[in-house]
Amino acid sequence: MKLDIQNLSHTYDIEVLNELNIQLENKKAIGLVGVSGSGKSTLLRIMSGLEKPTSGKVIINGFDVQDKAYRKNVGFVFQHHNLFPHLSLLDNITLVLTKTRHVEKEKATDIALNNLRKLSLEDQAHKLPKHVSGGQAQRASIARALSINPDIIFLDEPTSSLDPILTHEVLSSIENLRDSGKDFVFVTHVMSFVKDFADFVIFMDQGKIVETGGPEILDTPKSEALQLFMSKVR
Numbered sequence: 001m002k003l004d005i006q007n008l009s010h011t012y013d014i015e016v017l018n019e020l021n022i023q024l025e026n027k028k029a030i031g032l033v034g035v036s037g038s039g040k041s042t043l044l045r046i047m048s049g050l051e052k053p054t055s056g057k058v059i060i061n062g063f064d065v066q067d068k069a070y071r072k073n074v075g076f077v078f079q080h081h082n083l084f085p086h087l088s089l090l091d092n093i094t095l096v097l098t099k100t101r102h103v104e105k106e107k108a109t110d111i112a113l114n115n116l117r118k119l120s121l122e123d124q125a126h127k128l129p130k131h132v133s134g135g136q137a138q139r140a141s142i143a144r145a146l147s148i149n150p151d152i153i154f155l156d157e158p159t160s161s162l163d164p165i166l167t168h169e170v171l172s173s174i175e176n177l178r179d180s181g182k183d184f185v186f187v188t189h190v191m192s193f194v195k196d197f198a199d200f201v202i203f204m205d206q207g208k209i210v211e212t213g214g215p216e217i218l219d220t221p222k223s224e225a226l227q228l229f230m231s232k233v234r
């Protein structure tokens with residue numbers, strides 16, 4: 001993806017993003033890292049078009065992220081899966097396709113099953129979210145995000161509610177999507193995953209971008225803030 005963030009600031013009652021600027025090209029997996037409250041989720045929501053910034057601009061692949069056309073072309077996976085509890089994993093996906101994308105039921109079922117298979121969930125397709133593990137439900141959310149065939153998938157701490165085994169399971173299935181042709185922007189506290197999966201890392205602290213570069217910046221941090229952060233997460 002091509003990313004251009006220009007003078008981006010965002011204020012709730014206090015300023016949470018402060019004059020961010022960054023230009024990137026040809027990145028496929030961008031990891032956002034930093035302590036809680038540093039502004040990662042806010043930046044991710046703005047980049048995905050879910051939230052309008054107070055000031056400044058984000059242009060991704062030539063589109064202003066506020067454009068409707070752009071917003072139809074991104075998927076989002078949240079901290080907690082937000083599947084409909086009364087629908088099977090399969091129906092959670094077909095519903096989105098038939099209602100919001102006007103795909104015919106039969107075609108929608110094909111697309112959904114295909115994506116459930118990519119996340120190794122084909123044998124769970126007819127179960128309700130409460131009858132599968134948290135990791136499987138989160139993988140179903142990823143399958144749902146993939147099903148609309150977006151160019152970019154945003155993930156905000158997709159494993160923060162999972163135990164270490166399920167975390168590993170979900171993160172490996174994301175790694176398996178490396179060659180899916182999608183681009184990813186993700187927030188996580190699992191630094192081993194950032195090192196394996198990201199081709200670019202943005203470290204945020206107190207609403208600012210403090211350090212950026214390849215994943216190797218996590219091993220050789222230059223700024224005091226990233227040094228301190230890495231000494232805490234290791």
Ligand code: ADP
Pocket residue numbers: 012013016034035036037038039040041042043
């Ligand atoms: P992170 O994801 O790095 O933990 P966030 O972007 O969630 O950071 O939050 C940055 C700051 O903005 C925090 O101080 C948080 O309390 C505040 N904040 C986030 N969302 C809202 C909101 N909807 N209303 C008011 N304050 C918010």
Ligand code: MG
Pocket residue numbers: 040041042156187
């Ligand atoms: Mg967050």
